Amino acid sequence: MREMRESAREYLEGKRRDPERYNIDGIVRDAWVNGNGSDEVWKAAVEKHHIRFMVGDWARITVEVEDGFTEHHYGPIENFRRPDGNFYRRNVARPYAAFLHPEYTRSHVVPLSELVAEIEDFEIVTEWSQVHEGGPQHNYGVYQCIGRHGSYPPPATVMAVHKVSGRRKRFCDDCNTSEQRAGLAHEALMYQRNAKQAILELRADPTLITGPASTDTWDKSPAEQYREWADVFPWLVPRPAAELYAQWKEARSAAAAA
Numbered sequence: 461m462r463e464m465r466e467s468a469r470e471y472l473e474g475k476r477r478d479p480e481r482y483n484i485d486g487i488v489r490d491a492w493v494n495g496n497g498s499d500e501v502w503k504a505a506v507e508k509h510h511i512r513f514m515v516g517d518w519a520r521i522t523v524e525v526e527d528g529f530t531e532h533h534y535g536p537i538e539n540f541r542r543p544d545g546n547f548y549r550r551n552v553a554r555p556y557a558a559f560l561h562p563e564y565t566r567s568h569v570v571p572l573s574e575l576v577a578e579i580e581d582f583e584i585v586t587e588w589s590q591v592h593e594g595g596p597q598h599n600y601g602v603y604q605c606i607g608r609h610g611s612y613p614p615p616a617t618v619m620a621v622h623k624v625s626g627r628r629k630r631f632c633d634d635c636n637t638s639e640q641r642a643g644l645a646h647e648a649l650m651y652q653r654n655a656k657q658a659i660l661e662l663r664a665d666p667t668l669i670t671g672p673a674s675t676d677t678w679d680k681s682p683a684e685q686y687r688e689w690a691d692v693f694p695w696l697v698p699r700p701a702a703e704l705y706a707q708w709k710e711a712r713s714a715a716a717a718a
């Protein structure tokens with residue numbers, strides 16, 4: 461049994477997987493003790509016994525708030541809970557729910573089936589030319605890490621893109637952490653909270669966004685203000701208003717080309 465465990469660990473490491481995130485005994489049992497050890501049986505056992513979430517992992521929860529808004533919140537898993545909300549008395553292979561206390565909402569107990577790994581909400585770009593595309597001239601076109609550094613931040617090596625908002629930040633490898641990435645998502649959340657009024661207005665009347673421009677050069681019409689806002693925060697625009705605005709832009713550029 462000990463040798464089987466050892467070879468299971470070695471195999472996982474060879475596949476660049478962290479053995480700590482697998483139930484090794486479960487893999488050995490399913491693949492070799494009860495199974496025939498074939499490639500197929502082995503792979504199925506590895507998938508089955510992958511531990512998706514561990515204490516300390518950052519996860520995202522979706523919270524329903526008033527006025528039909530939903531918010532994404534991030535935080536580390538503090539402990540696991542049973543279906544009745546109580547603690548487990550011992551370690552269990554398949555806990556039911558996780559307890560999290562994200563920074564900008566109350567604490568929540570969330571079933572693991574509804575939990576999203578923090579990293580899944582981000583795209584991580586590592587290609588140097590993409591990370592530094594349009595980089596600052598005064599720094600030879602190289603972006604610096606905007607993580608936790610003093611006066612001399614190192615060059616960025618990755619660009620984290622928040623999938624929902626498209627917002628991005630560049631980090632060095634050391635700063636490309638769950639906490640830093642969650643900070644990026646939290647900024648998007650704050651923009652959403654601050655835009656609540658505009659979102660409610662455009663939900664109630666999507667045509668507000670295609671209203672007339674101001675005739676006064678010094679003053680913007682409400683419609684112009686909605687459009688400017690929509691250009692900066694396209695992901696926050698309610699769908700009907702976004703569709704109307706897209707049509708409005710198309711009609712305008714067609715008119716300009718005519």
Ligand SMILES: [Zn+2]
Nearest residue numbers: 605607632635
């Ligand atoms: Zn850094």
